[in-house]
Amino acid sequence: MKNYGQDIMNFAALHTNFGLQDLYAHLDGEAEISRQTVSWYLTKLTESGRLRRIGHGKYAQTNKQQFLITPTEDELSLNKELKQHWPFAHFCIYNGSVISPLQHLLAANNITYIETEREATSVVFNHLKDEGRKVYLRPTRDLIYTYIDLSQPAIFVKPLITESPVQEVDGVLVPTLEKLLVDLQKDTDFFYLQEAEGVNIFRNALSLYAINESRLLRYASRRGIRKEIEAIIKSINSND
Numbered sequence: 219m220k221n222y223g224q225d226i227m228n229f230a231a232l233h234t235n236f237g238l239q240d241l242y243a244h245l246d247g248e249a250e251i252s253r254q255t256v257s258w259y260l261t262k263l264t265e266s267g268r269l270r271r272i273g274h275g276k277y278a279q280t281n282k283q284q285f286l287i288t289p290t291e292d293e294l295s296l297n298k299e300l301k302q303h304w305p306f307a308h309f310c311i312y313n314g315s316v317i318s319p320l321q322h323l324l325a326a327n328n329i330t331y332i333e334t335e336r337e338a339t340s341v342v343f344n345h346l347k348d349e350g351r352k353v354y355l356r357p358t359r360d361l362i363y364t365y366i367d368l369s370q371p372a373i374f375v376k377p378l379i380t381e382s383p384v385q386e387v388d389g390v391l392v393p394t395l396e397k398l399l400v401d402l403q404k405d406t407d408f409f410y411l412q413e414a415e416g417v418n419i420f421r422n423a424l425s426l427y428a429i430n431e432s433r434l435l436r437y438a439s440r441r442g443i444r445k446e447i448e449a450i451i452k453s454i455n456s457n458d
Contacts, residue, residue: 222251222259227268227279234424234455235278235431273432285395285427287316289388293330297390300332303345307338310384310391314368317398317411319426322418325410326369333378343375359406374407379440383433395427396434403450404441421454 222245229244230236242256260277263269270280289297293311300309314327334342343355353373357366366372383394393401402408403416411419423429431451438447 222255223263226256226259226263230269230277230279235272235276235429237275237277270428272428272430273435276431278428280428282428283426285423286385287312287387287392289390289392293390294388296330296332300334300342304334304338304342307334307342308378308391309334310378310382310393312392317402317419320398320419320422321411321415322422323415328369328371330371330373331376332373333376333382336377339375339377346373346375357407359409362407362409368410376405376407379437381437381440383437394430394433395423396430396437399423399429399434400438400441400443400447403446404443417450417454420450424451424454 225245226241229241233240238253238257238260241260242253245251245256260269264271264277268280269277270282272278289311290313293313297309297311300307310331310333312331314329314331317327318324332342339355343353346353351373352371353375354361354366355375356377357374362368383397384391385394386392399420402411402419435444435447438444
């Protein structure tokens with residue numbers, strides 16, 4: 219009897235991620251296998267831990283790492299300070315160095331990003347500025363290009379997009395990989411990581427880490443760049 223389970227795993231090894239339709243098209247020459255049977259195999263392989271469901275009808279091998287940002291002591295302290303002043307606000311805090319594993323051309327980024335509700339950005343900025351911190355409120359591309367050395371410590375305060383895919387680690391909200399990938403493509407303060415480097419970052423992320431594609435595209439839709447993100451993914455998969 220043919221080992222369809224192994225055939226599916228061989229197919230998965232050659233693709234960053236795939237769906238039922240992709241797999242069925244690959245197995246289409248096998249007259250005795252139905253779409254329902256292929257779906258059954260996918261379910262069993264997922265239950266056994268050999269495959270990972272990363273979105274609606276999308277699968278990937280489980281040998282990829284989980285991308286996780288661990289807050290530093292400075293970030294833990296900063297989060298505690300902000301929560302003391304604004305206990306009901308949300309703060310997503312991380313350092314730009316977390317992007318380094320995804321980069322092709324290494325560009326140092328030592329900026330601490332604080333994302334919070336839009337109406338809180340100005341008061342948070344003023345609080346940190348009054349404390350003598352080097353802080354910028356929603357800095358523009360021109361300001362960064364002309365005056366800011368990203369390799370030196372500073373703080374950027376930005377609005378936190380509603381329903382952003384974040385996760386809590388040690389009591390601090392940090393971005394998921396899906397959020398980072400979209401923000402890197404959308405936000406003007408990440409201009410130096412866009413264009414060709416942005417595609418390289420996406421390729422590295424797809425290669426190294428498990429990505430929830432439905433979460434990625436849902437957030438991309440909220441940010442108005444779903445078509446652009448889909449085009450990048452399609453281009454990478456077609457060239458792999």
